[in-house]
Amino acid sequence: xxxxxxxxxxxxxLRQAINWGRKYSLFxxxxxxxxxxxxxxxxxxxxxDISRFGAEAVRFSPRQSDLLIVAGTISYKQAPILKRIYExxxxxKWVIAMGVCASSGGFYNxxxxxxxxxxxxxxxxxxxxxxxxxxxxLHALVLLQNKIEREGLETxxxxxxxxxST
Amino acid sequence: MSRRALDRxxxxxxxxxxxxxxxxxxxxxxxxxxxxxxxxxxCRDDPQLHMHLLLDVVGVDxxxxxxxxxxxxxxxxxxxxERVRVxxxxxxxxxxxxxxxxxxxANWAERxxxxxxxxxxxxxxxxxxxxxxxxxxxxxxxxxYPIERGQMCYTVEHLLSDAEIAHGRxxxxxxxxxxxxxxxxxFLSVNIGPSHPATHGALRIEALLDGExxxxxxxxxxxxxxxxxxxxxxxxxxxxxxxxxxxxxVSALTNNVAYVLAVEKLLGIDVxxxxxxxRVIVAEMGRIMDHLVxxxxxxxxxxxxxxxxxxxxxxxxxxGVVERLCGIRLTTNYTRIGGLYRDLYEGxxxxxxxxxxxxxxxxxxxxxxxxxxxxxxxxxxxxGVVSAQDALDWGFTGPCLRACGVDYDVRKAFPYSGYEQYxxxxxxxxxxxxxxxxxxxxxxxxxxxxxxxQALGRLPDGPIQSADRRVAxxxxxxxxxxxxxxxxxxxxxxxxxxxxxxxxxxxTEGANGELGFFIVSDGSGRPYRIKVRPPCFPIFxxxxxxxxxxxxxxxxAILGGLNIIAGELDR
Numbered sequence: 097x098x099x100x101x102x103x104x105x106x107x108x109x110l111r112q113a114i115n116w117g118r119k120y121s122l123f124x125x126x127x128x129x130x131x132x133x134x135x136x137x138x139x140x141x142x143x144x145d146i147s148r149f150g151a152e153a154v155r156f157s158p159r160q161s162d163l164l165i166v167a168g169t170i171s172y173k174q175a176p177i178l179k180r181i182y183e184x185x186x187x188x189k190w191v192i193a194m195g196v197c198a199s200s201g202g203f204y205n206x207x208x209x210x211x212x213x214x215x216x217x218x219x220x221x222x223x224x225x226x227x228x229x230x231x232x233x234l235h236a237l238v239l240l241q242n243k244i245e246r247e248g249l250e251t252x253x254x255x256x257x258x259x260x261s262t
Numbered sequence: 263m264s265r266r267a268l269d270r271x272x273x274x275x276x277x278x279x280x281x282x283x284x285x286x287x288x289x290x291x292x293x294x295x296x297x298x299x300x301x302x303x304x305c306r307d308d309p310q311l312h313m314h315l316l317l318d319v320v321g322v323d324x325x326x327x328x329x330x331x332x333x334x335x336x337x338x339x340x341x342x343x344e345r346v347r348v349x350x351x352x353x354x355x356x357x358x359x360x361x362x363x364x365x366x367x368a369n370w371a372e373r374x375x376x377x378x379x380x381x382x383x384x385x386x387x388x389x390x391x392x393x394x395x396x397x398x399x400x401x402x403x404x405x406x407y408p409i410e411r412g413q414m415c416y417t418v419e420h421l422l423s424d425a426e427i428a429h430g431r432x433x434x435x436x437x438x439x440x441x442x443x444x445x446x447x448x449f450l451s452v453n454i455g456p457s458h459p460a461t462h463g464a465l466r467i468e469a470l471l472d473g474e475x476x477x478x479x480x481x482x483x484x485x486x487x488x489x490x491x492x493x494x495x496x497x498x499x500x501x502x503x504x505x506x507x508x509x510x511x512v513s514a515l516t517n518n519v520a521y522v523l524a525v526e527k528l529l530g531i532d533v534x535x536x537x538x539x540x541r542v543i544v545a546e547m548g549r550i551m552d553h554l555v556x557x558x559x560x561x562x563x564x565x566x567x568x569x570x571x572x573x574x575x576x577x578x579x580x581x582g583v584v585e586r587l588c589g590i591r592l593t594t595n596y597t598r599i600g601g602l603y604r605d606l607y608e609g610x611x612x613x614x615x616x617x618x619x620x621x622x623x624x625x626x627x628x629x630x631x632x633x634x635x636x637x638x639x640x641x642x643x644x645x646g647v648v649s650a651q652d653a654l655d656w657g658f659t660g661p662c663l664r665a666c667g668v669d670y671d672v673r674k675a676f677p678y679s680g681y682e683q684y685x686x687x688x689x690x691x692x693x694x695x696x697x698x699x700x701x702x703x704x705x706x707x708x709x710x711x712x713x714x715x716q717a718l719g720r721l722p723d724g725p726i727q728s729a730d731r732r733v734a735x736x737x738x739x740x741x742x743x744x745x746x747x748x749x750x751x752x753x754x755x756x757x758x759x760x761x762x763x764x765x766x767x768x769x770t771e772g773a774n775g776e777l778g779f780f781i782v783s784d785g786s787g788r789p790y791r792i793k794v795r796p797p798c799f800p801i802f803x804x805x806x807x808x809x810x811x812x813x814x815x816x817x818x819a820i821l822g823g824l825n826i827i828a829g830e831l832d833r
Binding site: 127128129130131133134135137138141142143156168169171172173174175176177180181203204205206207208209210211226227229 | 393394395398402407408409410411412413414415416417418456457458459463464484485486487488489492493504505507508511512555571574575578581590591592593828829832
């Protein structure tokens, strides 16, 4: 193949090319603690089928995944574990808080429940519902893909440093 | 229910029995603290009482009383079908003698009372916090602990102590003759969970391994402690129903039914026949959905992934019916005290029959794949064997108990909602191993499908809500055109349902076993105390005993078959 003909090549920015690859090959790690984990099973099941969105390679090791889906209530007892699992993930990494418990504690405003994952880890997307329907989570996945497309190539840490200094 | 058990206790213990009470078919006896242990031992060993099961140990806090706490032991005999509650009053700082050596099921139950109320148990082998984290200060279910005072946890506790890891060989003693001794290697400590694919929820186990064999292990729960019981004290009786969805979230419908039945027992109201039949229908749907996930997930754990998809697609079918009925797939909030949220929709019967056909086909496919499968045999037969005696001592109920050969099912032993009118069998196992637990669940699904078909056939017309004005909203016509109707409506909306003062224990057959609600009401619009008796709490407390001496991979195969649902385990 030669590069003489314009049909044989495309030009793009490196950032766009990399993000295009990243957004269609998310490896989710379900941090499933409660009811939402059961709905997550439905999302990976053959009826809803998350693989249509390129995210079917579910990994249960944080070191092999780049999308943390927090599916379920996080208690204070669970919080240090969630933080450690997030830290074990390699860059680039994103977090979806699935359901109202992970987003804000939901209707568990009490002594045992962490009032949202963003109290301990940076969270990219919050999905409403108790639990969210599979369509709702898939919608969140598409929104995350759009977000990834617009992002730069800096790590989460660098992005937060920029945000903190401005 | 007769007062026979109470009379016998009063006769035997005389002045140590402070008070006896027969209320709502339950008998309760209050005893002096020093006599507690001998009373409980008598209850267990006396041939006329023979209380096999210690179902739960419950704490109740009365801050105004000099003896501030009640500790309630809920006992059950399988041979005489009698049930007794033994109560003891304890002041702040006093200790109660532990009975964890009489019933193993008391072990974790007492730890829970210690954790949430601060009542100490003398002679308990391992009195630590269980639901709250180790940095927690205070005792959460005391009335003076504010519900929203959260406490951050910054560290993770090690389960096995350094001494246990370093000196595991001396501690365990005889196990040192294995391969590890020969090649002079050390024991290895492995942490599993709380985020692990094999635990299916937030559980944690730390195991000490000799090669692949587990020589010692400890389990930890509480990672999903969402404070159901504290929340219940903060809400009206009706507002609690959505919280019950999230106890055993795999079969929320069954929980809804269990909770309202317990409250209705205290209120003393009956629901119309149509509502009773619909409750049986939804409860059995919940049971099938629960077993589909449990068996499917158990098979995934031992490498049979396909079966999970077969079962999950059948479950999706049932989800469709549930979503059309309740508006949501998982957290249904379907029952109401005195009736139901709404009637069946048009076409429900046909939808359910279609879904059941799919479930039957899925069961047929899965049994075809596993029932005579050599790999499945090797992984499950003779693995995690539990004797009937142990199962009762450990507080097992439900499919796990029946797999050990004990035919105890609340639906047959203490029928509710008209279960006595349905024809069904209780499948029992022989060996109490992982294989039996899977097959008992599969057979239970067949029985449930049979019950559902009978219920659909007999579904009568009529109202779905009791007309009792203590629980039922008046019609709009009455609200707008009569002063009584308006006041009735106002009081139900603003004050909620008023449950008469008293206490009671309502129990049903949940998907995992006996699901009980011990309720104390002070007559106000909110419960004074609700204690859930989750079936998988005692089951998981015995898990470390079941995996002792087994291979690590077998521990996974055993755990899947126990169907531990973190939501009801930690509440």
